[in-house]
Amino acid sequence: xxxxxxxxxxxxxxxxxxxxxxxxxxxxxxTDDNRIREALPTIEYVIKHGGKAIxxxxxxxxxxxxxxxxxxxLIVSKRLSELxxxxxxxxxxxxxxxxxxxxxxxxxxxxxxFENTRFEDIDGKKESKNDPELGQxxxxxxxxxxxxxxxxxxxxxxxNVGIASNIKTTVAGFLLEKEIKFIGESLENPQRPxxxxxxxxxxxxxIGVIENLLKIADHILVGGAMGYxxxxxxxxxxxxxxxxxxxxxLAKYLLEKGNGKIIISxxxxxxxxxxxDAEKFVRQYTExxxxxxxxxxxxxxxxxxxSYVEKARTVIWNGPLGxxxxxxxxxxxxxxxxxxxxxxxxxxxxxxxxxxxxxVIQYGLKDSFSHISTGGGASLEYLxxxxxxxxxxxxxx
Numbered sequence: 001x002x003x004x005x006x007x008x009x010x011x012x013x014x015x016x017x018x019x020x021x022x023x024x025x026x027x028x029x030x031t032d033d034n035r036i037r038e039a040l041p042t043i044e045y046v047i048k049h050g051g052k053a054i055x056x057x058x059x060x061x062x063x064x065x066x067x068x069x070x071x072x073x074l075i076v077s078k079r080l081s082e083l084x085x086x087x088x089x090x091x092x093x094x095x096x097x098x099x100x101x102x103x104x105x106x107x108x109x110x111x112x113x114f115e116n117t118r119f120e121d122i123d124g125k126k127e128s129k130n131d132p133e134l135g136q137x138x139x140x141x142x143x144x145x146x147x148x149x150x151x152x153x154x155x156x157x158x159x160n161v162g163i164a165s166n167i168k169t170t171v172a173g174f175l176l177e178k179e180i181k182f183i184g185e186s187l188e189n190p191q192r193p194x195x196x197x198x199x200x201x202x203x204x205x206x207i208g209v210i211e212n213l214l215k216i217a218d219h220i221l222v223g224g225a226m227g228y229x230x231x232x233x234x235x236x237x238x239x240x241x242x243x244x245x246x247x248x249x250l251a252k253y254l255l256e257k258g259n260g261k262i263i264i265s266x267x268x269x270x271x272x273x274x275x276x277d278a279e280k281f282v283r284q285y286t287e288x289x290x291x292x293x294x295x296x297x298x299x300x301x302x303x304x305x306x307s308y309v310e311k312a313r314t315v316i317w318n319g320p321l322g323x324x325x326x327x328x329x330x331x332x333x334x335x336x337x338x339x340x341x342x343x344x345x346x347x348x349x350x351x352x353x354x355x356x357x358x359x360v361i362q363y364g365l366k367d368s369f370s371h372i373s374t375g376g377g378a379s380l381e382y383l384x385x386x387x388x389x390x391x392x393x394x395x396x397x
Contacts (some may be wrong), residue, residue, distance in 0.1 A: 135162020148173025296322030
């Protein structure tokens, strides 16, 4: 069992908190602040218990100096300040005298945020490649390290593993603790029936997930574009639907290995063109025409999938079941989200990061799920049963 923030004394300590504030920003506006909100309990706990909170994160992709302005954490620090209703001291540096002096002047209960950790990637990918000197330097700025960034837990970076390797105490924040509790425990000891729902575009993204879940889950419901590759594996026509031609044999192998565990769409919503206003038709999965593309699961499949969900006591869902960005083709994703949401008092229900999490929040169902994961790639690797470096580096109790 991992040590958490509530296991240690924080008073007067300089507490380094690695968060995942990699939020979407358009034209200088944060369009979704969920990741900031999810980190609030950890930051609030530190300042309430007299710690000096030193908060840091990555943001966006940084290739060269020109990427700096659009990926500064200044805007994020302002939003954090609004949400926590307290001044956040922002230091536009990742290292150096200005940062060190500001940290040394912090009083118990203060919050400081320093600049985007990925700015250190401009000169030789020091953050992403876990440069030993950088990890050592960041560790020297604090007394305790709190890792609360599940979104980067599948990566061995200077700002997680590098710091943990050079500091006496590393603990999990409340968000990381929640991810370990819900995803980790559901995979290790699920209440049954355990139903996994997988959508999204590609089987190739989820090969390891499917193989791992075949050992654990009672049923795997497959929708989204990846479903058409499974249909082709069954010898069906899929028209112009998105299919991974090089993964058809793999899909065949997974269906055989699953021995009835993998349930695919019985009917689909198809169109002639990929357009938000395209005329739509319902087809049995055996009757898709050569000039048609699948856009969503059909009404029969919604009923079938819902019947599995209603009996479940553990549900893990990763990936939308159709082109949910277009309201005409969002019905499958929406109806499954509603069906899972109805289980909230009788089952453990988890939605993986990325588009499926965005859909649940968009439909106003956030509070109906046991847990909404904040990590896309990290959630997938955790579901694969992989050891995540950002969790492994946390001290054991």
